[in-house]
Amino acid sequence: MKNTTLLYLSILFLSITNAFAQRYTAIKGRVCSADGKPVESVTIGITNTSLGTTTDADGHFQFNKIKSGTYTVKVTAIGLMPEEKLVTVTAGTIAVLNFTLKENANQLNEVAISDTRKRYKVDNPSPGLRLGEPLLQVPQNIQVVTSDQLKDQQVFNMLEGASRNVSGLVLQDHWGNYALIYGRGDRIASFRNGMNIEATWGPLNEDMSFVDRIEFVKGPAGFMLANGNPSGFYNVVTKKPTGLTRQSFDFTTGSFNTYRGTADLDGNITSNGKLQYRLNLMGQMAESFRPCDFTNRFDVAPVLRYKFDDKNTLTAEYTYQFQRMNAFGTAYLFSTKGYKDLPRDFTNAPSNTPAANIYDHSAYLTFEHKFNDKWKVTAQGAYFNYKQIGYSYWISSIKNNGDIDRSLGLWDAVNRNKFGQAFVNGELRTGAVIHRILGGLDIGDKYYIADYNQSGSLDPVTPFNIYHPNNGAVTLPTFDRATPLSERGKNTISTEKYQSVYLQDELGFFNQQLRLTLAGRFTHATTLDPYSGSTNNRQVTPRVGLSYSVDDATSFYGVYDQAFLPQNGNIFGGGKVKPVTGNNLELGIKRDWFGGKWSTSLSVYQILKNNQLVADPDKHGDPSASYMIQLGQTKTSGIEFDARGEIITGLSLMVNYAYTNSEISKDTDPANIGTPVPGFAKHVSNGWLTYRLQHGTLKGVGLSAGYMLQVDRRPWSLSGPADMPNYFRLDGGASYQLKKFSLALNVNNLLDAYLISGGHEDYLNAAGGTVYNWQAEAPRNFRLSLGYRF
Structure with missing residues (x-):
């Protein structure tokens, strides 16, 4: 504990002494529909760069480590006219840029229905993982399997190959009621909505009809639970209301x-x-x-x-x-x-x-x-x-x-x-x-x-x-x-x-x-x-x-x-x-x-x-x-x-x-x-x-x-x-x-x-x-x- 405290203080001191060194800024914002509801999965890009992201469930997006200057930020979605805004950023600040789309939530829902693309990639963990930061920044191997991906494969439940979508996982023998998934040398624990529900002979494996995504967390995760298997766990996230009809x-x-x-x-x-x-x-x-x-x-x-x-x-x-x-x-x-x-x-x-x-x-x-x-x-x-x-x-x-x-x-x-x-x-x-x-x-x-x-x-x-x-x-x-x-x-x-x-x-x-x-x-x-x-x-x-x-x-x-x-x-x-x-x-x-x-x-x-x-x-x-x-x-x-x-x-x-x-x-x-x-x-x-x-x-x-x-x-x-x-x-x-x-x-x-x-x-x-x-x-x-x- 003493060594950890010294490390903490040393890094804090170094950060303060470098406070006036060259710094980068960030651009963040939110995308909402015409009736004020957040819009998920809209593509946000900065023109003339390779930078891009998508909005999360609350409509938020953010770009980090942006050099000072003036940029054009573009919002695009299938079936919608793209929208652009100019933003000027200065060193050491966070610029806020919000978008309001012309369509209301129901119109956007129609657009989503007509989109023939499938989303296999997720940028942010669910609230149940408590982290509150992009997966790219988390110092741990976390893989997310989306409901779109499971539907493409016509997976009915956890016994039918949901684990195939993540490296190193093996579905071991089962009795037909619970899923026994091994990873990193041992059984990984089963969580649901952030809670460890694993039992020796259970629980009943989840049907995919009410599952939004499955988050596979490799290795221990003290931010979730310490009395769990060091090999990791999977967190089944159930479907919630979206505010769209x-x-x-x-x-x-x-x-x-x-x-x-x-x-x-x-x-x-x-x-x-x-x-x-x-x-x-x-x-x-x-x-x-x-x-x-x-x-x-x-x-x-x-x-x-x-x-x-x-x-x-x-x-x-x-x-x-x-x-x-x-x-x-x-x-x-x-x-x-x-x-x-x-x-x-x-x-x-x-x-x-x-x-x-x-x-x-x-x-x-x-x-x-x-x-x-x-x-x-x-x-x-x-x-x-x-x-x-x-x-x-x-x-x-x-x-x-x-x-x-x-x-x-x-x-x-x-x-x-x-x-x-x-x-x-x-x-x-x-x-x-x-x-x-x-x-x-x-x-x-x-x-x-x-x-x-x-x-x-x-x-x-x-x-x-x-x-x-x-x-x-x-x-x-x-x-x-x-x-x-x-x-x-x-x-x-x-x-x-x-x-x-x-x-x-x-x-x-x-x-x-x-x-x-x-x-x-x-x-x-x-x-x-x-x-x-x-x-x-x-x-x-x-x-x-x-x-x-x-x-x-x-x-x-x-x-x-x-x-x-x-x-x-x-x-x-x-x-x-x-x-x-x-x-x-x-x-x-x-x-x-x-x-x-x-x-x-x-x-x-x-x-x-x-x-x-x-x-x-x-x-x-x-x-x-x-x-x-x-x-x-x-x-x-x-x-x-x-x-x-x-x-x-x-x-x-x-x-x-x-x-x-x-x-x-x-x-x-x-x-x-x-x-x-x-x-x-x-x-x-x-x-x-x-x-x-x-x-x-x-x-x-x-x-x-x-x-x-x-x-x-x-x-x-x-x-x-x-x-x-x-x-x-x-x-x-x-x-x-x-x-x-x-x-x-x-x-x-x-x-x-x-x-x-x-x-x-x-x-x-x-x-x-x-x-x-x-x-x-x-x-x-x-x-x-x-x-x-x-």
Whole structure:
């Protein structure tokens, strides 16, 4: 702490002594419609330069590091006449330039409907990330996936490849209810609207119908939460009212008897625009390429926002998701001979496997108060209630001849989370130094109870043979549901409660050209779980970042951040589980190209993590046990590259590549040192290219193609050889937009390859041999969507 204080004072002194050196100015402003409403995504450029940007959700824009002089600032948007204004700027000042478009909000909405371009690039984080500055200036790798991009790929939910749009991410095995996404050597946490909602077996993965964007934050992020995984997190941002009146409807059909309908209704309830609404609806019925498998779901997501005035806003949001599906675990395949030993449409499940129901409720209440243009306070609370009435399918044993003993158990569960947050963003100046201040507190209370202790064999007399299957109806075990879950699951309750306060100061020197971030967070977290008992942790986690803008489009950064993660698990012999502690050291470069139309980022990093839990390869005489072991220290390092945006008019590109190496660096067992950590792929690359014709008789026709590549994959267990097959998937699509109508056809897995995910290697075999289990992905399949907007 003493050294940090000296560094702070030294830099402050140097900045003051250089206050009279050559300084640059800035130009900022706002674009509004004729009826006074902010206009988002309008292009702002400075003529005769390469500088360009777009307005944010509040209509604001800003250019930094502008030399003194007179400039012409131009506002352009598809279907609108461009507007220009002259502005003269002098050294060390910020010039303010506002535009009022001739069209009102509804007219601008019509223009937006006719725009056939897709937006893959985002310049600013959502308010939920609290940063209040452009992504280009943040000293961290943050990638944003837009709803436009997800719609181009016809992604329905978090289990269907949303992670392909970000470097280094791998979707691991799943049970059909929650998304298990790995990045930088471990599972990344799931956030929604800035709150950490991750649970051991949840939450229910978000349907994309109510999602505005997904922000992937690489590495620790003390400005969000310290008691999280050092590998990072993803933040799902839900749709909010825009103040514009617009509605859209989409209907999709496709392979495996897929039928899906969505509605997005956005508008004002009162004529003065103070009371706004957003309502998203979704209904889906879908079977599978596997026999007797299905997933049906529907969502209702209303949002109300009331603007008391220009300074005070209250937003109330509720989301309900219901999902009915086959029993959890029926998608897994098992063999002693290796991966892909069975046909990909094979199932071990009997024809009368019972279904599981999931009821997922969440509610938010957010209040924002702007003191002025520089200071704002946000307070929000949230309540999540996840209820599951289901069944869990697995196997108890397997022989080399293919005989298995199938087991079906109850999996009833309730997950209740309560959160509270309050934080303030502000800006002040001390001499020549500009301070961006962020501070606040976080409170969380997580509760989970489950009944997974009742199970029985589906094959008590005659084994089921995977090479000569009989998937007929069987006699199901008898379960007790008459006893309340609070009694049945009283020995499985796990809780986590935390309270934390944090303060961050980003010091801007030379008119924000050089930015130094100094931050710290204090967290008190208590946990309780049925295996390792209770824990009580108090931790201070510092954060130091440095970002330097070479010009208005290029920045270099470095960051050091710490995190810790309370965890639980069943260690053989009843050992106590220690929390994960870790730190991330990262360097990178970010650049916008061609007036901000597209961007690239390149980062290198190293994460040191202590006490990581992984699956215990030794079953200790209990084939059905789920023991864990705690590693000493793991080291994960890698390189990540992302590019996204509009390369030329009509041509949008997303491409990424990541090299990841994660291994045990310290351990009580010397034999483990150098062993790869489970659950990552050493080389991961993805791409998605879309081109839409802008002129001629075929105007509005679009073509798209994408790929997913994973090489040198590691299964999700510590034992066994790294023999998971490489992964390559090729997708394609075609679309057409004509005014308010759109038509899109996507074909996934064009090469009809046998693709697998979620590889394990466990010792379930009575003979002590390796048992491979995996999930097969769908063969070639299509989705056809028809949309209407007005």
